[in-house]
Amino acid sequence: MLDGWINSINWIGWIKALHIFFMIAWMAGIFYLPRLFVYHSQTSSQEVRDQFKIMERRLWFFVTPFALLTLIFGVILIYMHGRAWFAASMWIHVKLTLVIFVYAYHGYLYFQLKKFAKDIIPHSSRFYRFLNEAPVLVLLAIVALAVLKAF
Structure with a gap:
């Protein structure tokens, strides 16, 4: 009975759902962290700066596991689809290239923190506003590639 239930589970669907969930949680955090940098760079109060330091550090350590889980579930999805699928799906190669940029961005935010x-x-609040907004286009491209699978 248990074997039938386990075999009836749509494993790829669940792995994909978890991959998407952790990606959304991760993106929410790394979109908010540079916004904190904007406010941090604008204040001259040491008390307020110290509060931002706590918020930034907590946010970083909260979202980093989501980045790792996004990666783990993404690799599992690729493995489950197989080598032939991976070789034939050119869109995934472009998507993975963009994903590498997002992980590099995540690392860059750590150095800023x-x-x-x-x-x-090191930078003006205007720089951090740009840093906050620019990755939105990369995320749009990643989502479009994953949904449309255009090539």
Whole structure:
């Protein structure tokens, strides 16, 4: 009885749902972190800066596991679809290239966070506004590639 139930589960669907869920949670966090940098860079109050440092660090450590889980479930999906599918699906190669940029962006935010933690504000609030908004287009391209599978 249990074997029949386990075999009836749509495993690829569940893995895909978890991949999407963790990606959404991750993106929410890395869209908000540069917004905190905007506000952090605009304040001159050390008390407020210290509060931003706490918020930034907590947010970073909250969303980083989501980045890892997104990666794990994405790799599982590729494995479940198989080598032939991976070789034939050119859209996934473009998507993965963009995903590498998002992980690099995530790492860059960490280095910015470390600078803010030392009371070093290397850029203007305008720079952090751009840093906050630019990845939206990359995310749109990733989602479009995954949904449309155009090539």
